[in-house]
Amino acid sequence: MSEGPTTPDDLGLQLERASAGDRGALARLISVLERGGSASTSLERRLRVRPGSSYTVGITGAPGAGKSTLVSTLLGEIIEEPGQQVALLAVDPSSPLSRGALLGDRVRMQAHTASPEVFIRSMASRGHLGGLAMATRSARRLLEHCGWPLTLIETVGVGQVELDVASATDTVIVVLNPGWGDEVQANKAGLMEVADIFVINKADKAGLEATRRDLEGALASLPPERRPQVLETIATEGKGAGALWQAIKDHRAAITASGELGRRRLAQVRSELRGMVDAVLADRVQRLFAAEEVDGRILAISEGRLDMAEAGEQMLALLYDQVNHSTTT
Numbered sequence: 573m574s575e576g577p578t579t580p581d582d583l584g585l586q587l588e589r590a591s592a593g594d595r596g597a598l599a600r601l602i603s604v605l606e607r608g609g610s611a612s613t614s615l616e617r618r619l620r621v622r623p624g625s626s627y628t629v630g631i632t633g634a635p636g637a638g639k640s641t642l643v644s645t646l647l648g649e650i651i652e653e654p655g656q657q658v659a660l661l662a663v664d665p666s667s668p669l670s671r672g673a674l675l676g677d678r679v680r681m682q683a684h685t686a687s688p689e690v691f692i693r694s695m696a697s698r699g700h701l702g703g704l705a706m707a708t709r710s711a712r713r714l715l716e717h718c719g720w721p722l723t724l725i726e727t728v729g730v731g732q733v734e735l736d737v738a739s740a741t742d743t744v745i746v747v748l749n750p751g752w753g754d755e756v757q758a759n760k761a762g763l764m765e766v767a768d769i770f771v772i773n774k775a776d777k778a779g780l781e782a783t784r785r786d787l788e789g790a791l792a793s794l795p796p797e798r799r800p801q802v803l804e805t806i807a808t809e810g811k812g813a814g815a816l817w818q819a820i821k822d823h824r825a826a827i828t829a830s831g832e833l834g835r836r837r838l839a840q841v842r843s844e845l846r847g848m849v850d851a852v853l854a855d856r857v858q859r860l861f862a863a864e865e866v867d868g869r870i871l872a873i874s875e876g877r878l879d880m881a882e883a884g885e886q887m888l889a890l891l892y893d894q895v896n897h898s899t900t901t
């Protein structure tokens with residue numbers, strides 16, 4: 573694969589092309605974001621939020637819940653509307669276990685890759701511990717900048733990731749199955765916190781009614797305006813995809829009218845900015861601890877010659893020095 577654009581001139585040109593609908597240019601720019609480094613930073617500097625121009629939907633759920641199958645049928649439903657365009661960012665878990673599934677995804681998604689209304693890209697989730705890769709958030713902004721009005725983000729929900737998805741998307745869909753597993757049960761409160769729409773997929777399987785009762789029982793404690801819709805789908809047969817698309821549109825209309833969307837957007841920006849600063853600091857702290865002068869202090873603490881608080885302050889002083897040095901050079 574080519575290295576893609578790296579000089580600022582290249583980036584500007586590719587961004588123009590991507591904004592004019594060139595999907596190859598868009599794919600190359602996402603690769604720039606994934607690689608990180610200075611080219612990525614200079615691309616980021618060209619991206620501004622375009623208020624009110626786009627919408628993001630997160631789809632999360634346990635491994636194998638049928639998210640990709642569901643998304644694929646949903647894409648079909650969306651582009652049936654004249655003028656609709658939609659981008660999908662599928663966040664691959666780095667686990668090798670998922671390789672087979674990803675191959676399956678590609679085959680399923682192939683039906684859509686040829687249509688000009690759809691842009692599909694899978695992204696690695698590595699690089700940001702357990703969470704939604706920062707590059708995914710950047711890619712979402714790039715898509716918005718390039719005029720894509722709707723972005724779907726598929727992530728495997730394991731623990732923290734649901735919260736991550738909620739802090740990066742406007743409508744959150746949680747996909748469950750009949751007889752939802754123990755890990756989902758254990759995390760029920762967390763899921764209820766983030767879900768705007770629950771989908772019980774694989775509604776052709778046993779245990780559907782019990783799962784619905786269980787879920788609705790749990791949701792009854794929420795105030796009516798915050799109570800998520802519960803839908804049933806059979807993704808492999810395309811059943812329920814139309815109702816899901818309608819539910820997404822209804823949710824969007826409701827949070828737009830109530831002002832909740834505006835609050836969510838501010839929270840998203842806060843979370844992304846915070847994540848960026850955290851990542852830079854973590855990188856600096858890691859480099860600090862790789863330096864030799866740390867070893868002497870560690871030895872001194874372990875031999876009782878230096879106290880932990882004093883050593884901590886010295887380390888922070890070193891960190892500030894490092895920061896000041898790097899901003900003046």
Ligand SMILES: Nc1nc2c(ncn2[C@@H]2O[C@H](COP(=O)(O)OP(=O)(O)OP(=O)(O)O)[C@@H](O)[C@H]2O)c(=O)[nH]1
Binds near residue numbers: 633636673776
């Ligand atoms: N019976 C039945 N099987 C389904 C349904 N939806 C998906 N499946 C099957 O479930 C398996 C997993 O589907 P995927 O769409 O890959 O699930 P996923 O949630 O994207 O999986 P990961 O991305 O690996 O977490 C596949 O074999 C699908 O064919 C359904 O509604 N009913």
Ligand SMILES: [Mg+2]
Binds near residue numbers: 677
């Ligand atoms: Mg999948």
